[in-house]
Amino acid sequence: MPKTQRLSAPAAVVTGAGRGIGRGIVLALVREGFDVVGIDLVFEPGNRKAGLFEVKARVEELGGRFLPVAGDISRIDDHDRLLDAAVGVCGRIDLLVNNAGVSPLKRVDVLETSPESYDRLLAVNARGPFFLTQNAARRMAAQKPRRSRPGPAIVFITSISAAVSSTSRAEYCVSKAALSMTATVFADALAPKGIAVYEVRPGVIATDMTAGVKDKYDRLIAGGLVPQGRWGAPGDVGRAVAALARGDFGYSTGAAIEVSGGMNIRRL
Numbered sequence: 001m002p003k004t005q006r007l008s009a010p011a012a013v014v015t016g017a018g019r020g021i022g023r024g025i026v027l028a029l030v031r032e033g034f035d036v037v038g039i040d041l042v043f044e045p046g047n048r049k050a051g052l053f054e055v056k057a058r059v060e061e062l063g064g065r066f067l068p069v070a071g072d073i074s075r076i077d078d079h080d081r082l083l084d085a086a087v088g089v090c091g092r093i094d095l096l097v098n099n100a101g102v103s104p105l106k107r108v109d110v111l112e113t114s115p116e117s118y119d120r121l122l123a124v125n126a127r128g129p130f131f132l133t134q135n136a137a138r139r140m141a142a143q144k145p146r147r148s149r150p151g152p153a154i155v156f157i158t159s160i161s162a163a164v165s166s167t168s169r170a171e172y173c174v175s176k177a178a179l180s181m182t183a184t185v186f187a188d189a190l191a192p193k194g195i196a197v198y199e200v201r202p203g204v205i206a207t208d209m210t211a212g213v214k215d216k217y218d219r220l221i222a223g224g225l226v227p228q229g230r231w232g233a234p235g236d237v238g239r240a241v242a243a244l245a246r247g248d249f250g251y252s253t254g255a256a257i258e259v260s261g262g263m264n265i266r267r268l
């Protein structure tokens, strides 16, 4: 994205933008007219088949603008550089989407969960987004409001696991519950400043994260796990984020929206 123009286009920062749900969110926001700064741990300028530079090429096909930035959101001392890059190019930040997250390297029973895996999950899935949000919110609060758009917004991609137990990945569930409360606390604190905060809880979405358990979930979905009867796609989550970004839920700060094909329905 050249350093010049379109200061009038709204600017979004999306973490974990190189693949999966993050990619789906980027494309939905570009269709909504956002310039997007995409942060990811994996940064391979020579790779146009996958990752941030594939996303950049796809965004440009759509006529949009995308700045790939290398970064690890668990490194809090690097957050200023990441957000400075966004402000340097776009002039401001209208939307932050905390999407980057990891699952345990190995699924084990809760009685075997290691402190190392627990710390890794909490660092990436909860601690990093907490402080990135704090940093971005300070900047949003100091920005001149736009007249023609809804106020700034922050979206947290948590999971149904924020509220649903999986005994083979306890540390993931705990990290997403922590992230869910992070969304709630920031929604409360930032409402008077005109910054809306939302939580989006995906269900079972077909990405690299779930590729290793595809057969298991194919069976469970065939057996009725998901009322709407199919895997979710990154675009399902992307469109929900785009609706929030548009301001369609402007009087609903603090809301948690499930994108899970109805897994939120308690059934007998």
Ligand SMILES: NC(=O)c1ccc[n+]([C@@H]2O[C@H](COP(=O)([O-])OP(=O)(O)OC[C@H]3O[C@@H](n4cnc5c(N)ncnc54)[C@H](O)[C@@H]3O)[C@@H](O)[C@H]2O)c1
Pocket: 015, 016, 017, 018, 019, 020, 021, 022, 039, 040, 041, 042, 071, 072, 073, 074, 099, 100, 101, 102, 103, 124, 157, 158, 159, 160, 201, 202, 203, 204, 205, 206, 207, 208, 209, 210
């Ligand atoms: N796939 C699902 O079924 C599902 C369900 C509910 C919630 N989620 C959540 O949605 C988010 C995206 O999941 P996904 O399925 O697209 O995962 P994914 O593994 O396919 O993609 C995650 C992306 O985030 C990047 N990333 C990981 N750690 C990072 C870090 N420390 N800093 C910057 N970037 C980092 C990865 O490089 C990758 O590009 C995660 O927070 C995940 O927990 C996924």
